[in-house]
Amino acid sequence: MSDVSLRHVSKSFAAGDGQVQVLHDVSTDIRLGELTMLVGPSGCGKTTLISILSGILSASAGEIELLGHSLTQMNDRKKVMFRRKNIGFIFQQYNLLPALTAAENAGMPLMASGLSMQKASQRACELLDAVGMSDHVNKLPRQLSGGQQQRVAIARALVHSPRLIVCDEPTAALDAASGKGVMDILRQIASTPERGVIVVTHDNRIYSHADRILEMSDGRLIGDHAPDAFIHKE
Amino acid sequence: MILNGSLNGNSMNAVALKMLLGDRAKYLGLVFGVTFATLLMAQQVSIFVGIMSRTANAITSVREADVWVMDPRVRYVDEVEPMRDVELSRVRSVPGVDWAVPFYKGLSTIRLADGLTQQVQLIGVDDVSLIGLCDDMLSGRRDAIRDPQSAIMDRNGFLFVWPEGDFQNSRTFELNDNRLRIRGVCNEKPTFLTFPILYVTYQTAMEITPPQRKKMPFIVVKARDGVTAEALATRIAHTTGLQALTAPQFRWRSINYYLERTGIPINFGITIALGAIIGAAITAQTFYIFVVENLKQFAAMKAVGVTNGQLLRMVLLQASVVGSMGYGLGMGATALFFFATKNQPALQGFQLYAQVMAGTAVSIAIIILGSILFSLRKVFRLDPAVVFRG
Incomplete structure (x- = not known):
C-alpha cells in the first residue's frame, strides 16, 4: 500500500459562466522515504495538485488517500487537524511572519497545536540548530537573507515532526549556493524512511536531488522518471 | 512527544499581538482611526446634548422649584x-x-x-x-x-x-x-x-x-x-x-419644542451622522486593509494548521486592543476638550455624558466588528494559490 495515493483526481474552477478544468484524471502513488519532484511548465496544475494532496483544496472528483487516511472523507476542520499533525509546508516566498523571530516563526505549528510560545520556540531552536541557524534564532525575518529565511521555513516545516513535507518552489528565490544548501537539507530529510518530501519546482539545477520526478503538462501526469533519465531527456 | 509539553492557549494570542504591534505605523494608523471616530462622535453628540440642555437651563437654575405654573x-x-x-x-x-x-x-x-x-x-x-x-x-x-x-x-x-x-x-x-x-x-x-x-x-x-x-x-x-x-x-x-408642570416636565417640554421647531436637531444630526460615517469609514477601511494586507500571513498560518476559529480569536483580540486603545484615547481627547473649554462662554456647561460614552462604545464596537467580519470572510475563503504563490 502506498503512503500517498491519488486516484482519478480532477479539479475544475469556475471561470465566468463556465468551468476551467485544471487537473484531468490524475493517478499516482508517492512513497515516504523518497524525495519526489513535481515538474512541468507554469499553469500545468502542479500547485493545484499539491494543494489537493495536502488537504488545502478539495478535488472535484477522485480519491486521495494520505498516510492511511482518506482526505476525500474529511471535512475542512478534520483536514486542518490532519495537516497540523502530518504535513509540513515550505513556500517559495517563505511566508514567515515579519513580527516574529526566527524561533517563534519556526515554532508556529506547535503554537497552533496549543503549545506555549516559549516551549514552541525552545523546540524550534533545536531544529534551527539542525539547519545551521543557531546564531539567528532571535532575529526577525527582515534581518535574514533569503537562504536563511528558507532555512527557518524548513525548521517550521519540521518542528512538529510531520511525515510529509510539501515544498512549493523552495529554491526559486535563492541563489545557486543557497538553493543547494536548502536541497541538501531536504534530501537528508527524505532519506529517513518515515518521511516523504514532495517538491514542486521549475529549477533544473536541483533535479539531481530527486529520487523520482513526476512530469506534468496541461493538468495531466505525463511522465514518471528517474532523475538521471529526466536530466538526460531535458 | 512534542505536544505532550505544557499546553497554553495564549500562544496564538501572543502571535496576534506581535503581528499587531510589530508594524508600528499600521498599528498607530488603526488606533488613530478609532480615536478620530470616537472623538467625532462623542464630542459632537455631547455638544448637541449640551445645546439642547441649555434650552432648559432657565428652568433647572431655579433649583428650589418643584412645580412651574403658567398660562x-x-x-x-x-x-x-x-x-x-x-x-x-x-x-x-x-x-x-x-x-x-x-x-x-x-x-x-x-x-x-x-x-x-x-x-x-x-x-x-x-x-x-x-x-x-x-x-x-x-x-x-x-x-x-x-x-x-x-x-x-x-x-x-x-x-x-x-x-x-x-x-x-x-x-x-x-x-x-x-x-x-x-x-x-x-x-x-x-x-x-x-x-x-x-x-x-x-x-x-x-x-x-x-x-x-x-x-x-x-x-x-x-x-x-x-x-x-x-x-x-x-x-x-x-x-x-392654569398650566402646572413639574420642573422635569417643563424642562423636557422646552427641549422638545426646540427639537421640533428649529433646525438644530437636523443640522446637528447631519453633522453627527457625517462624523460617524467618516469615523466608521476610516476605522473600517483601516482595519479591513490591515487584515487584507496580512492575508498571506493568515494563509500561511492556515496552511500550517491554524484553524479559522483561532484566526477569528486572533483578529478579535487585535480588534479589541485597537478598539480599546482608540476608544480610550478618543474619550480622553473629548474629555480634555471639554475640560479645556469649560470656561469659554460658548461651551460653558457642556460635558461628556456617561450615556454618550456608552453609546459611542457600542457604535465603535459595531464598526470594528462589522469591518473585521467583512474582512474575515476573505480569510476564511482563502484561495490556496495565496499560500503557494510568490
Missing part, C-alpha cells in the same frame, strides 16, 4: 404669556403648596454709558426669598439685589458687555429710562438665547418694565413634604385652570 398657552420657557397677579394667591391656596412665589422672565434692552444698547434676559426673583437668583457669587452679595436700583449679572453676560472684566468695579446702565447698577456678578449656566442674564427683584422688574395689565409670567411652587410634584401639579391645574 395654559405657554409651550416652552422662552414663551411668555403673562398672568394676573391674583393667580399667585390662588396657587398659594391650593392644598399641598409649601410656598409659591412669582418669577419674572422676559427680554429687555439696556443702554450702556457709551450709548450702546444690549438685549438682556431680565429675571425678576421674589424680593423676600430670592428664589431663582443664582447662588454662585463671583463678586458682591446676593442680598444686595434688594437695594434700590440694583442688579446682578451673570459672568458670561458681564464679560460680553464689559470685556475688560473687573467684576469689583460697579457698572451702571439704563433700562427703560431707569438707572440700574451692577452690584454683583454670579456664575450661572448659559441659556440657549445667550443674552446676558440680568437679575433684579420681582418688584424692580415690575417697576422698570413697561406697564401692562398682566405682567406675571411664571409662579414657581414648592410642594409640602409628603406631596409629590406630579400630584401637586395636577391639583394646581385642576383647581386654578
Whole structure:
C-alpha cells in the first residue's frame, strides 16, 4: 500500500459562466522515504495538485488517500487537524511572519497545536540548530537573507515532526549556493524512511536531488522518471 | 512527544499581538482611526446634548422649584404669556403648596454709558426669598439685589458687555429710562438665547418694565413634604385652570419644542451622522486593509494548521486592543476638550455624558466588528494559490 495515493483526481474552477478544468484524471502513488519532484511548465496544475494532496483544496472528483487516511472523507476542520499533525509546508516566498523571530516563526505549528510560545520556540531552536541557524534564532525575518529565511521555513516545516513535507518552489528565490544548501537539507530529510518530501519546482539545477520526478503538462501526469533519465531527456 | 509539553492557549494570542504591534505605523494608523471616530462622535453628540440642555437651563437654575405654573398657552420657557397677579394667591391656596412665589422672565434692552444698547434676559426673583437668583457669587452679595436700583449679572453676560472684566468695579446702565447698577456678578449656566442674564427683584422688574395689565409670567411652587410634584401639579391645574408642570416636565417640554421647531436637531444630526460615517469609514477601511494586507500571513498560518476559529480569536483580540486603545484615547481627547473649554462662554456647561460614552462604545464596537467580519470572510475563503504563490 502506498503512503500517498491519488486516484482519478480532477479539479475544475469556475471561470465566468463556465468551468476551467485544471487537473484531468490524475493517478499516482508517492512513497515516504523518497524525495519526489513535481515538474512541468507554469499553469500545468502542479500547485493545484499539491494543494489537493495536502488537504488545502478539495478535488472535484477522485480519491486521495494520505498516510492511511482518506482526505476525500474529511471535512475542512478534520483536514486542518490532519495537516497540523502530518504535513509540513515550505513556500517559495517563505511566508514567515515579519513580527516574529526566527524561533517563534519556526515554532508556529506547535503554537497552533496549543503549545506555549516559549516551549514552541525552545523546540524550534533545536531544529534551527539542525539547519545551521543557531546564531539567528532571535532575529526577525527582515534581518535574514533569503537562504536563511528558507532555512527557518524548513525548521517550521519540521518542528512538529510531520511525515510529509510539501515544498512549493523552495529554491526559486535563492541563489545557486543557497538553493543547494536548502536541497541538501531536504534530501537528508527524505532519506529517513518515515518521511516523504514532495517538491514542486521549475529549477533544473536541483533535479539531481530527486529520487523520482513526476512530469506534468496541461493538468495531466505525463511522465514518471528517474532523475538521471529526466536530466538526460531535458 | 512534542505536544505532550505544557499546553497554553495564549500562544496564538501572543502571535496576534506581535503581528499587531510589530508594524508600528499600521498599528498607530488603526488606533488613530478609532480615536478620530470616537472623538467625532462623542464630542459632537455631547455638544448637541449640551445645546439642547441649555434650552432648559432657565428652568433647572431655579433649583428650589418643584412645580412651574403658567398660562395654559405657554409651550416652552422662552414663551411668555403673562398672568394676573391674583393667580399667585390662588396657587398659594391650593392644598399641598409649601410656598409659591412669582418669577419674572422676559427680554429687555439696556443702554450702556457709551450709548450702546444690549438685549438682556431680565429675571425678576421674589424680593423676600430670592428664589431663582443664582447662588454662585463671583463678586458682591446676593442680598444686595434688594437695594434700590440694583442688579446682578451673570459672568458670561458681564464679560460680553464689559470685556475688560473687573467684576469689583460697579457698572451702571439704563433700562427703560431707569438707572440700574451692577452690584454683583454670579456664575450661572448659559441659556440657549445667550443674552446676558440680568437679575433684579420681582418688584424692580415690575417697576422698570413697561406697564401692562398682566405682567406675571411664571409662579414657581414648592410642594409640602409628603406631596409629590406630579400630584401637586395636577391639583394646581385642576383647581386654578392654569398650566402646572413639574420642573422635569417643563424642562423636557422646552427641549422638545426646540427639537421640533428649529433646525438644530437636523443640522446637528447631519453633522453627527457625517462624523460617524467618516469615523466608521476610516476605522473600517483601516482595519479591513490591515487584515487584507496580512492575508498571506493568515494563509500561511492556515496552511500550517491554524484553524479559522483561532484566526477569528486572533483578529478579535487585535480588534479589541485597537478598539480599546482608540476608544480610550478618543474619550480622553473629548474629555480634555471639554475640560479645556469649560470656561469659554460658548461651551460653558457642556460635558461628556456617561450615556454618550456608552453609546459611542457600542457604535465603535459595531464598526470594528462589522469591518473585521467583512474582512474575515476573505480569510476564511482563502484561495490556496495565496499560500503557494510568490
